[in-house]
Amino acid sequence: MTDTTPTTGPIPAPLTLDGPGQGAVALTPETTVAGGPGTGTTERWLRAVLGPALGLTLPTAPPGAPAGLRLRVDDTLGPEEYRLTSGADGVEIAGGDAAGVFWGAQTLRQLIGPDAFRRAPLRPGAAHRVPHLTVRDAPRFRWRGLMLDVARHFMPKDGVLRYLDLMAAHKLNVLHFHLTDDQGWRIEILRYPELTATGAWRPRTKYGHRASPLWEDKPHGGHYTQDDIREIVAYAAERHITVVPEIDVPGHSQAAIAAYPELGNTDVVDTAALGVWDTWGVSPNVLAPSENTLRFYEGVFEELLGLFPSEFVHVGGDECPKEQWRASPAAQARIAELGVDGEDGLQSWFIRHFDRWLTARGRRLIGWDEILEGGLAEGAAVSSWRGYAGGIAAARAGHDVVMCPEQQVYLDHRQHGGPDEPVPIGYVRTLEDVYRFEPVPPALTEAEAARVLGTQANVWTEVMENQARVDYQVFPRLAAFAEVAWSALPAPADRDFAGFEERMAEHYRRLDALGVAYRRPGGPLPWERRPGVLGRPIEGAPPNK
Numbered sequence: 001m002t003d004t005t006p007t008t009g010p011i012p013a014p015l016t017l018d019g020p021g022q023g024a025v026a027l028t029p030e031t032t033v034a035g036g037p038g039t040g041t042t043e044r045w046l047r048a049v050l051g052p053a054l055g056l057t058l059p060t061a062p063p064g065a066p067a068g069l070r071l072r073v074d075d076t077l078g079p080e081e082y083r084l085t086s087g088a089d090g091v092e093i094a095g096g097d098a099a100g101v102f103w104g105a106q107t108l109r110q111l112i113g114p115d116a117f118r119r120a121p122l123r124p125g126a127a128h129r130v131p132h133l134t135v136r137d138a139p140r141f142r143w144r145g146l147m148l149d150v151a152r153h154f155m156p157k158d159g160v161l162r163y164l165d166l167m168a169a170h171k172l173n174v175l176h177f178h179l180t181d182d183q184g185w186r187i188e189i190l191r192y193p194e195l196t197a198t199g200a201w202r203p204r205t206k207y208g209h210r211a212s213p214l215w216e217d218k219p220h221g222g223h224y225t226q227d228d229i230r231e232i233v234a235y236a237a238e239r240h241i242t243v244v245p246e247i248d249v250p251g252h253s254q255a256a257i258a259a260y261p262e263l264g265n266t267d268v269v270d271t272a273a274l275g276v277w278d279t280w281g282v283s284p285n286v287l288a289p290s291e292n293t294l295r296f297y298e299g300v301f302e303e304l305l306g307l308f309p310s311e312f313v314h315v316g317g318d319e320c321p322k323e324q325w326r327a328s329p330a331a332q333a334r335i336a337e338l339g340v341d342g343e344d345g346l347q348s349w350f351i352r353h354f355d356r357w358l359t360a361r362g363r364r365l366i367g368w369d370e371i372l373e374g375g376l377a378e379g380a381a382v383s384s385w386r387g388y389a390g391g392i393a394a395a396r397a398g399h400d401v402v403m404c405p406e407q408q409v410y411l412d413h414r415q416h417g418g419p420d421e422p423v424p425i426g427y428v429r430t431l432e433d434v435y436r437f438e439p440v441p442p443a444l445t446e447a448e449a450a451r452v453l454g455t456q457a458n459v460w461t462e463v464m465e466n467q468a469r470v471d472y473q474v475f476p477r478l479a480a481f482a483e484v485a486w487s488a489l490p491a492p493a494d495r496d497f498a499g500f501e502e503r504m505a506e507h508y509r510r511l512d513a514l515g516v517a518y519r520r521p522g523g524p525l526p527w528e529r530r531p532g533v534l535g536r537p538i539e540g541a542p543p544n545k
Contacts, residue, residue, distance in 0.1 A: 010110045010135075011500075011507050012171055012483035019133025025068065025086050026127040027112070033058045034067035041238050042071055042093070042101045049165075050109055054128050055121030066090070071101050080173075081138035084108060086130045096138075099240040103171050107135055110510065117169075117513035141439070143402050143454025144485035145174035145244075146478070151181035151255075152280070153461040154200075154222035155470070161235050162467075166514065168239040170482035175236060176314060176383075176456060178246045179224075182254035182277040182285075186223045187245070191299050192260065196223040199259035202276040208423050208463060210280040212534035216465075221276075229307045244366070245308045248316030249297060250287040250350045257285055263293055265324040265331065280462045282319045289325065289334045289346050294353060301357070311364055312381060317351050318368035341374075348374020355380050366402070369394065381453065387545050388441045395444055395451035403439040404456040407542030409481060411473050412460045414537060420524050422472065423463040424535035427542040435480040435500055436492040457481045463535065468517040472528055475518035479507055 009017050035043040046069070051058045061067035068090040077083065077096030082104035085092050091108065095101030109116045112128050146167055148155065155163075164175065179186045185199035201221035207214035224232070236243045254277045257264040264271035265288045277283050287293050304313065322343035325331040335342060340349050347370075355365045355377045365371075366381040369390025376382075381400040384391030391401040404410075406426075413426030439455035457478060464470045480500065489495050511518050517528075 009503060010107050011479050011503055012486035013489075013503070014107065014135045014137035015488060016136045017133060018135075019086075020131030021133065023088070023132045024129035025091050025132070026129050027054060027056060027068065028127050029056060029125075031056060031058060031068035032061035032065070033069045033071070034061040035070075036072035038073040038098045039071035039095075039101050041098055041240065042105045044238065045102065046105060050105070050112075050116060052120060053116050053118045054112070055124045055126075069093075071095075071105075073097060073101060078138055079142070082107075082135075083137075084111075084133075084135040086111075086132050086134075088132075091130055099173070100138075102168075102240050103137070103139075104135075106169060106171060107137065109169070114506070114509040114513045117510045139171065139486045140488055141452070141454030141485055143174050143456065144172045144482070145176050145402065145404075145454065145456030146172055146474075147176035147178060147404070147456055147458040149178040149181070149459060149461045150186050151178055151184045153205075153465055154184060154186060154220070155461075155467070156222065157224060157228045157232065159467050159470075160232055164232070164236050164239055164241055166478075166516065167241055169510075169514070170479060171486050172478075172482055173241050174454075174456065175241055175243045176246060176458075177232075177243055178248075178314075180246070180248050180255060181252045182283040183280075184221055184276060185255040185259065187229060187247075187304075188223060188225045189300050189303050190226070191303065192296070194259040195256060195300075197259070199255040199276060202278045204278050205465075206279040206462075207465075208530075208533040209425070209536040210462075211536070214533060215278075226303075226307060233308060242310050243308060244310045244312050244314055245304055246314035246316055247297070247300060247304065248318075249354070250289070250293075250347060251282065251318065251320030252316055253287050254283040254285045257287070260296070263287055263296060265328045267330050268324050268327045282321060284321045284323055286320055286324060287350075288328070289331055289350060297354070298357060301354070305361060305363065312366045313358055313363050314383070315351060315354050315365055315367045315371075317347075317371040318385070319370070320347050322347075344373055352377070372397070372399075383456070385458070387543065388443075389545060391452070392441055392443055392448075395448040398451070400451050400453050402453055402456050404458050406458075407544070408437045409434065409455070409457045410460065411457050411477055412463065414535070415473075415477065415519055416523065417537075418523060420529050421535075422469070422524060422528055422530040423533050424537040425463060426536070427538050427540075429477070429542075431477055431480050431501075431504075432497050434477045435484065435497050436495055437481070437484050438492050439484065455481075455485050463533075468528075471517035472519050472524070475511060475516050476504060476508070479504065479511075 070092040074094040080099045081096040082100040083094045084104045093104035185195045200223040205216045205220045258276045261271035325343045358365045364379045382394035394401045413429045414421045414424040417428045
């Protein structure tokens with residue numbers, strides 16, 4: 001199949017772009033906006049974001065008067081689909097729903113040029129032109145996600161809001177918010193204040209991979225108040241992004257146990273002596289499989305459901321060491337009482353409890369692919385991270401899947417094999433590697449492939465101590481991932497990466513205007529290097545299974 005993706009124009013690439021033709025629409029101080037029912041989020045975004053960049057107020061057109069920029073919902077178009085036309089009578093964006101209109105506005109911003117990505121006009125009074133053309137577009141997947149780990153290194157609220165803006169600019173629509181782990185608890189739970197008073201802070205932090213001898217000997221932490229969370233969720237919703245929270249159980253829970261020692265396996269370890277974990281890897285300290293633990297986390301999830309209206313709630317469910325359960329008389333008694341198959345069966349029982357609990361409240365559980373072990377309720381979904389195999393098994397068992405295989409789209413993995421890459425982790429995953437990632441394995445039948453809700457890039461922040469480090473790891477690869485998630489691309493080997501690179505030349509200017517500290521094509525800048533800080537590079541090509 002020949003790739004017909006345009007070598008100039010928007011990222012992600014639209015289905016079709018007819019033009020540009022003769023002429024252009026000038027956006028001037030006289031340009032007005034006419035928005036039909038259901039277009040309010042886009043109208044507000046145009047005035048709050050695009051207008052200030054161009055020095056325009058974009059007032060509402062008087063009734064009956066022609067408008068230079070028209071927005072409307074067109075029910076002949078599908079969900080998130082849009083059509084943008086620029087011609088003699090101005091610019092019109094029609095969307096199949098409110099989200100479609102909004103995505104059309106993101107394409108309009110790119111068509112105007114990099115100046116549209118700034119916060120104030122570079123050339124006040126200048127006219128900005130949209131070439132005469134027609135763009136028709138619709139997403140390939142309904143789940144186009146970014147997972148942001150704020151537990152290992154806390155990202156302040158303003159940084160999260162900034163990433164929501166960056167996601168919207170790339171037509172990504174799911175923020176998977178990893179809020180708890182061994183190294184920190186990041187969300188206020190009113191009935192359990194010690195989760196943030198104690199669990200949000202660690203006394204020091206490993207600098208580099210867990211085998212590194214280096215430490216940052218100062219406290220690290222922070223958390224989001226419930227009002228912060230409401231603001232993040234509302235800000236995301238204005239950009240047609242759903243925030244899916246993750247509370248990790250029964251492993252990755254040492255921060256919670258440090259705050260409330262009774263949650264741990266007190267018959268085999270002195271949980272009162274545990275602090276929030278200060279290094280990386282997987283802590284052996286896991287939740288006790290007790291009724292008290294279940295009631296505690298039901299309380300956590302009750303507050304969570306009041307803050308996040310998302311269809312899905314992520315419960316983690318991965319990497320739960322079983323040594324403490326094997327040694328614990330209480331855990332062994334629980335296994336006998338429940339009649340489950342050993343410690344693996346105990347973990348499955350734990351996850352299934354919250355599967356039923358969430359289902360009874362009209363929500364759907366999603367977890368990492370380990371949750372497949374032991375069976376799931378009909379509505380549960382799987383994040384396939386250990387490769388494609390978990391997603392294939394889930395789809396064949398009738399479960400919905402989000403494909404996020406570590407070997408392909410973990411953006412903490414290094415981008416180049418050179419010696420200057422900062423704290424190199426994992427396999428080399430270049431911009432081209434990400435562009436050639438295919439979320440739907442060929443082993444799936446058409447019916448099974450329909451179970452793939454979409455795909456997600458994951459950002460684990462153990463070695464990303466600040467926003468600049470996150471930017472460096474995420475960009476420019478997130479732009480390639482966004483095109484994979486949105487656009488109707490051919491098979492990986494047939495994709496026109498050279499054409500994508502040509503479009504990236506313009507996109508780098510957009511990222512510059514947004515202040516994104518992306519990795520330059522020529523490699524890290526001097527201040528982006530971390531000489532002497534130990535990483536964990538893996539050589540060779542990653543497995544593709």
